Amino acid sequence: MTYAAKNLTTDGRELIAFRVGAQEFCVNIMSVREIRGWTPATPMPHAPSYVLGVINLRGAVLPIVDLSARLGMTPADPTVRHVIIVAQVKSQVVGLLVDAVSDILTITNDKIQPTPDVVSSEFEKSFARGVLAIEGRMICLIELEAIFPQEEREAA
C-alpha cells in the first residue's frame, strides 16, 4: 500500500483505487457504498456476458458485474480473494467485481491528466475521465455512469 499525498485543498477529492487484472482504476469515493468479499452469484438468464448474476445484499437483489469483462479484458474467474465494490450508479446499486482494492487517494483536480489519445475505441474514450500518475503507477479514472449507460442496462 502506498501512502498517497494528502492534499486537502478546496477542490480536492477522494477516489478509491482498485486493481482489475494488471491495470489500476479509480472511481469517486462518493459513489461507493461498501466493499465486500465475493459470494457466489445466481446467474441470470439472457444476461450479457459481463453480468455474473445477482447476490443477496441484506435483502436487496444486487447484480454483479465483472468489470474486467465489461472493460473488454479477460473475464475474471471469481474466487474468494476477489472483492465486490458496491456502488451507486444513478438510481441503482450495482456490485463491481474487481481483483483488489488498492488505495484511497486524495487528489486535486489538477493532478488529473487528460486521457492520452492512444485509446482507440469510442467505448474506452467514453468512460475514461483521465489518468493519474501516483508514485510511478498509472491509475485510470473511470466514470461509472458511462460504463453503465441507462439505455444499455435496460436493453440488457
Add this chain to the structure above:
Amino acid sequence: MDMNEIKEIFFQECEEQLAELESGLLKLNDGDRDPETVNAVFRAVHSIKGGAGAFGLDDLVSFAHVFETTLDCVRSNRLDPGPEVLKVMLKSADVLADLTNAARDGGSVDEARSRQLIKELEALANGEVPQASAAPVEVVAKPVAAVAAPPVNEEGFQPVAFSFDDFEAAEEPPLMETPTYEIVFRPKSDLYAKGNEATLLLRDLSRLGDMSIHCDMEALPTLDRLSPESAYFFWKIQLATDKGEDAIRAVFEFAEWDCDLEISLASDEAASSDEELPMQPVPFDLSILDDEPAVSVGVVEEEEQLASQQLGNAAVSVAGTASNVLQMAQSAARAPAEKAAPAASAAAQGAAGQQAAASAATPTIRVDLDRVDRLINLVGELVINQAMLSQSVVENDTNGTSSINMGLEELQQLTREIQDSVMAIRAQPVKPVFQRMSRIVREIADMTGKSVRLITEGENTEVDKTVIDKLAEPLTHMIRNAVDHGLETPEKRLAAGKSAEGTVRLTAKHRSGRIVIELADDGAGINREKVRQKAIDNDLIAADANLSDEEIDNLIFHAGFSTADKISDISGRGVGMDVVKRSIQALGGRINISSKPGHGSVFTMSLPLTLAVLDGMVVTVANQTLVVPLTAIVETLQPEASAIHSFGANQRLISIRNSFCPLVDVGRILNFRAIQANPVEGVALLVESEGGGQRALMVDAIQGQRQVVIKSLEANYTHVPGIAAATILGDGRVALILDVDAIVAASRGQSLKPEMSLAAVG
C-alpha cells in the same frame, strides 16, 4: 400540527364520508327504508359541510348545504326517496366528491352540472313538499341567528333570567303531540374555561322547538365562598321537538366533554309531583336575553334584582311548568343537597358512559402506509433470517438436539403468524373500488343513454392495499367497455327479448389463495365475425387464419384493437383491453374472457392477494434453484419414457391421460443449457397458462414448497424475460421466480421478449 395537516385529515375523512354517503344512497336505492340509513347519509353530508365551512371551502359548503336540505326532507319523511329522487341524489354525491377533490387538488368542477343539480335538489326540497315548513331548519334559523347574537361581556357570561320566588303556574301546559325531552345540562367550569357559553347552547336548543328552562342554583355558595371561575348553575330544560335526541345532542356537540348531559323523554307523571318542588321552575322566553345587559356571575344580589326586573319585562309564557323538571331531579331536590349532587352526577356519568361505549364500537387508527411497508419489509427479512437459521441448524446439528429444533419450530410458527398479521394490516376490502365503479356505471349509462344496473357482490373480500390501488384503473376500463360495447341500447335489448335495463355484475371472491374478480354483463356478447374481420383489416392475423372462438375472443386484448364503430368519448380509442391486460399482468394476475353471443361476456381476473409473498415450488434446473409460483402448477409428474413422443424437429409431447401436452425444457428456454435435457431424468410440472393451454415444464428436480418473499429485480437490475422476480432462499442466496406465462409463450416459438406479439395472445 399545521393547517395543511388538519386539512389533509379533513379530506381523508371526507373520503370516508363520501363512501358512507354513496353506500347509504345505494342502500336506499335498493329499497332500504331504515331511518338509520337516511341518518347516516345525512350525517355524512352534514360532516362534510361542517368541515368545509371550517376551512372556508365555500363551493363545497353551499352545495352540501342544499344537498343536506333535501336530505333533511327525506329524513323527516316529507320527501319519499323514490328512484327519481335517488338518481338526483346519487349524482349529487358524485358532484360532492368532485367538489371535494377540486378543493383538495385545485382542479375544476363542472359548474354547470353542479348548478343544475342544486336546482334539482331545491326543486325536490320545495316543489314536492306542500307545507311551508319544508324550508330547511338552517334557513329559518339564519335570520334569527343574525339578530340574536347577543353581546357577550368580558367575562363571557350571559345572564339567564330566573326568579328565586315561588311562581305559580297559571295554566296547565298544552297537550303536545311532539315528543318532549327533559334535559339536564350541568356545565363544568371547563366549559367556560374553553370559551363555550351556556347561554348560546341554550339558545341553539330553543331553536329545536318549544322550550322552557329552569335554572337550578342550589349549588351556589355564599358570596364569600364563591369562586368566580367555577360553574355553580345547572339547567333543567324541557324541550318539545320532533328533531329527535340526536339533534339535541348535536347542539352540545362541542361541549359534551365539559358538561354532564342527561336527555330523556318526558313522562306525564312528572306533572303530579309539581307541588313538592321546593322551587318552581321558571319558564321564560330566551329572546329577552338579547336585550339584557351582561351581568357578572359573581354579583348575586344584583342578579336577583335584575332577575325580578326581567321577569316583569319578559313575555312569560307559563306553558310547560308542570313537567319541567326531571323526576329524578325532583327527588334529589327534596333530599339534602350534599347527597343529591353526587347521585345526579353519577347518573350523568352512567349516561355518558353508555354513549361512549356506543361510539367506540370499532376503534381504528390512521397509520402512514410507509410505516406499514417498513414493517412488512422487516418481517420479510425476519422470515428469510429464520429460514437461514433453521437451515444452518439442520446442517450442523447431527444428533438432532430436540430442544433447539422445537425452539426453531416455534420460531417458525411465530414468524409465520407475525407475517400473516402484518399482511392483514394491509388487507383492505375491495369495497371502495367497487363503489367507485357504481359512479362510473352511472356516468357512462348517462352518456350512452343506456339503462344499466350494477350489482356488486363480495365487496368485503379483502386484498392487499397495493392490489386494490392498482385495481381501480383496469376495472374502470373494463366497466366502461362493458357498458359501452357490451350492453346494447334499450331498443335493441327489447328487440332481443331482454329487459330494457342492462345488468353488469361485479363479483369478488377468494379462490385458492387468490382473489378472483368477475365482471359479467348480459349484453350481446362478443361479435366474433366483427372481431375477426377487424383483426384481418388491422393485419393482426392472416385472412385465412384458423382461430378457435377462444382465440378470437382474446384478440380484443391486443394493442390497438377496438371494434366500436365510432370512436366515442368513453372507450374505443384503442387503448382499452390491452392496457387492462398489461396492468393485470403487472399485478401478477391473469385475465380471461368467455363470451356467449346474445348472452353477454364474462371477464375473469385472478389476482394474488398480496404482492409481497408468494407460495412457490422450489425446483432445480441446470444446477440453478428456481421458484415456480404454486398457483400456476396444476400437477407434477414423473414422465416415463413411453409417454414422451417426438414431434417435428425438436418438439416433444408428453401424453397425460391420453391427451398430448407440449414439453418445455425450462433450462433450455432460459439458456441455462445448450441442449435439451432428457425428460425421463427430470420432473414435469403441468402448468396452465393464461390462454388456457397446458404445458409440461421440465425441471431437473423438485426441492420442496415454500412461501417466498418477492424481491424486485428491476430495482437494481432490469426486467428479465421469463423471470417474474427474485427471492432469497434459506441459504441466503438469490433464487429467481419463474414467469410461467412468459415461458409458455416462449415455448410457442417466440423469443423471450417483454413485448408479447399477437400469437402469444391468440
